[in-house]
Amino acid sequence: MRENRSPAGRTGGAIDPPLVVPTTHESTRAQYYCGQTVYVPELGDVVITEEHIMQAEMLKITVGQLLDIEPMSPLREEEIKQKYVRGQPLVETEEVKNLPTRMYELHGWYMKITKISNRESLMVQVEEDHYFNKKALSVEYSELFRLFNQDALDKSIVSCYCMMKMYETKKAGRYGIGFIDPNTVNEYTWKLEWCRQDVEKCMLEFLKRLNSNEDILLPYNFDFHWILLDIKVDEGKVEVLDSLLKKDSDYNIVKGIVDRAWAKYIKVTTGKWRQKLCWYRPKDLKQAPGTEVCAYYVCENIRMMASERSRSDRQDWFKEVRDQLLPTERIRALQEEIAGFLLDQVIDPKGEYYYPLPPHEPLVIVLRRHQGNM
Structure with a gap:
């Protein structure tokens, strides 16, 4: 009997299923996996890699949406992009x-x-x-x-x-x-x-x-x-x-x-x-x-x-x-x-590109001055 091997090197009686990221787009109900060939406008045939799947997971979208072969939902673009707010964490x-x-x-x-x-x-x-x-x-x-x-x-x-x-x-x-x-x-x-x-x-x-x-x-x-x-x-x-x-x-x-x-x-x-x-x-x-x-x-x-x-x-x-x-x-x-x-x-003040600035002005002073001018 021929031995089957998974990508990780394990052996067994059955081949491991491909890595799949299901789509949430109801009109296509497609599934994407490593090694699958899909047609992408302007690029032609594209073979899906683990990198496509990892990027889609990171963005919380499907591989089809990542490759522009499925439309993004109207709110999705806003959902995946956190907005900059001064003083708030730069990431979640x-x-x-x-x-x-x-x-x-x-x-x-x-x-x-x-x-x-x-x-x-x-x-x-x-x-x-x-x-x-x-x-x-x-x-x-x-x-x-x-x-x-x-x-x-x-x-x-x-x-x-x-x-x-x-x-x-x-x-x-x-x-x-x-x-x-x-x-x-x-x-x-x-x-x-x-x-x-x-x-x-x-x-x-x-x-x-x-x-x-x-x-x-x-x-x-x-x-x-x-x-x-x-x-x-x-x-x-x-x-x-x-x-x-x-x-x-x-x-x-x-x-x-x-x-x-x-x-x-x-x-x-x-x-x-x-x-x-x-x-x-x-x-x-x-x-x-x-x-x-x-x-x-x-x-x-x-x-x-x-x-x-x-x-x-x-x-x-x-x-x-x-x-x-x-x-x-x-x-x-x-x-x-x-x-x-x-x-x-x-x-770092010892750095090659350090730019010396005046001492930091406490934010509370700036706020008081602003309130005094209102």
Whole structure:
């Protein structure tokens, strides 16, 4: 008799039933399990993995709703999204104790600071050698809420992630990767007429100052979505890493910004340069439809390039995971990384990015002053 084996390695006379998440949508009454192939508009046939099932369970929805092949109930979207309230826990109260170490510590700091201060944001010191412009970067406390809940991340958090990798690579003596500030070069700022010229001037300046690097990374935000551009100056190429299936025309604005800066760069910089940049889009990690974790995919690509693997290893890794979702554990690891950076390098007075502020003004004084003006 042929022996049956479960995925966990147990043996027995019967095959273990597949992992199933039943739907609550009455019109389909479908069931989803690992290994099942379903058709998803714009993606084609998708094989359901444990990662799909884990994300659906975390969001308290069905796999069909996660993949956008079943509609969400009108109230469901509001039910699964907790709203930010200043001074309240950043996650459900019962989940606080389950937070990993650095997120737990950052959560404790946030709860304390909102009790003793009227401030609404965390300030980050940006020096000249970080983004070639000394300034203060503001990370609003509401962005910490988004970070803790795997919601869409703002430019300030992604900018912090880049600075964290700058610090790591410099400390480890690893060179060859430069970063363009996503707070400076992004579609929202470029669309402001009085900022457009400054954005393109900054893009040129970044190319001139970072041209000794093999890879210049630009996390770029447009239409509430994040992509990562890897500009290879010596090769005259731009690699577009996008976790969604966007049309080439969706990149027209950023392509124009970079191409115009490149045209000026090759005129003012000595060397043999390709006259026109070659743009291409390799296979990349894909995010589940309906999720807002594109910034985490950008950060994961940055981590792969800056911290974890050599170029050849990275290409092999992409080949292995090109059709997979980013595992939940890796998203959690990114959250922990960012929390640790904010604690050690921004909040700690000895940190590289600590921004000195006046002593905290007790909230009770602020409230009394406000009441006195009423």
